[in-house]
Amino acid sequence: MALTLFYRTVLIYLVVLVSIRIMGKREVGELSAFDFVVAIMIAELAAMAMEQTDMPLLVALVPIFTLVALEILLSYLCLKSHTIRNIIDGSPSIVIADGKIIEKELRKLRYNVSDLVGQLREKDVSNIADVQYAILETSGELSVQLKANKRPVTPEDLGLPTKYEGIPTPLIFDGHVHHKNLRNLQLDKDWLLKELRKQGIDRIEDVLYASLDTDGNLYVSEKDRARKRKKNNG
Numbered sequence: 001m002a003l004t005l006f007y008r009t010v011l012i013y014l015v016v017l018v019s020i021r022i023m024g025k026r027e028v029g030e031l032s033a034f035d036f037v038v039a040i041m042i043a044e045l046a047a048m049a050m051e052q053t054d055m056p057l058l059v060a061l062v063p064i065f066t067l068v069a070l071e072i073l074l075s076y077l078c079l080k081s082h083t084i085r086n087i088i089d090g091s092p093s094i095v096i097a098d099g100k101i102i103e104k105e106l107r108k109l110r111y112n113v114s115d116l117v118g119q120l121r122e123k124d125v126s127n128i129a130d131v132q133y134a135i136l137e138t139s140g141e142l143s144v145q146l147k148a149n150k151r152p153v154t155p156e157d158l159g160l161p162t163k164y165e166g167i168p169t170p171l172i173f174d175g176h177v178h179h180k181n182l183r184n185l186q187l188d189k190d191w192l193l194k195e196l197r198k199q200g201i202d203r204i205e206d207v208l209y210a211s212l213d214t215d216g217n218l219y220v221s222e223k224d225r226a227r228k229r230k231k232n233n234g
Contacts, residue, residue, distance in 0.1 A: 005053055012046045015061060019068045023075075034088050038071045089138045096134035099147070109136065120144065165214060172210035175223070185212065196220065200230075 019042060023035065042064050049060030078085040093105050095116060106112065116134070119142040125131060130150040135143045155162045169181050177189060193204065195218050201207060206226035211219050 005050070008053065008057065009050050011057065012049050012060070015064060016042060016046045019064055022068055023071050034074060035071065038067050041067055092138060092143075093136045094133060095136050095142075096128060096131045098133075099129040099131055101128065111136065116142070168211040168213040168219065170209070170211045171218075172204060172207045172220075174209070175205040175207060177204060201226070 020039070023038070045060050045064050045067075049055060049057060074084075074088055078088055093109055095102055095105050095109070095111065101113065101116070106116070117128075120126070120128065120131070120134070123142065123144045125144055125146070130146055131144055132147045133145045135145075137143055169185060171178055171181055171192060177192065179189075182188060182192065189204075192210075196202070196204065196207065196210075199218075199220050201220065201222060203226075206223055207220055208223045209219075209221045213219065
């Protein structure tokens with residue numbers, strides 16, 4: 001009995017994991033109403049299959065795969081049809097325009113001013129008068145565009161030249177070298193060790209994370225135990 005439950009749990013877990021991966025990489029807060037409902041139904045079906053050991057697995061798996069297929073189909077249709085996308089996901093709503101709250105839109109969305117002010121604070125906006133537009137997205141996220149005179153100054157505004165900033169390349173994860181990234185940069189482990197020693201680190205195993213930026217600067221974060229060992233030896 002216990003072994004059967006174990007096998008069923010592992011299988012259902014893998015099925016749900018694969019199903020969620022197939023449905024796409026989106027955070028919970030970015031799910032549409034349909035995606036959210038599908039996720040809840042899959043979770044409920046998975047729970048039933050694990051709890052009711054007398055239920056044939058096929059009874060749970062068929063509905064799960066059907067829901068995933070429906071989600072993929074509707075996602076494809078939403079890509080092809082603006083009308084279907086509006087029906088399934090809805091459309092964004094402007095709740096602030098030129099520093100004025102659009103009360104009619106708030107009532108329509110059943111969205112109160114307290115929630116609006118709270119989401120503005122999350123965007124580091126304390127004064128509604130500073131907002132040019134605030135748009136409530138279909139995911140419930142609030143997009144805010146500040147008035148031109150309230151936006152942070154950028155190098156472009158000041159006419160200052162800027163250089164390219166790429167994404168730093170990870171080289172060490174938890175004491176393990178990422179050899180593929182080293183090869184892509186046409187570097188090797190000997191170079192990495194040499195650079196680590198310049199920062200007072202003798203062992204790769206003592207590094208929690210290391211990355212190389214596009215300017216050639218090596219960022220290194222040591223493990224706590226390595227820092228403690230140095231402190232005790234010092």
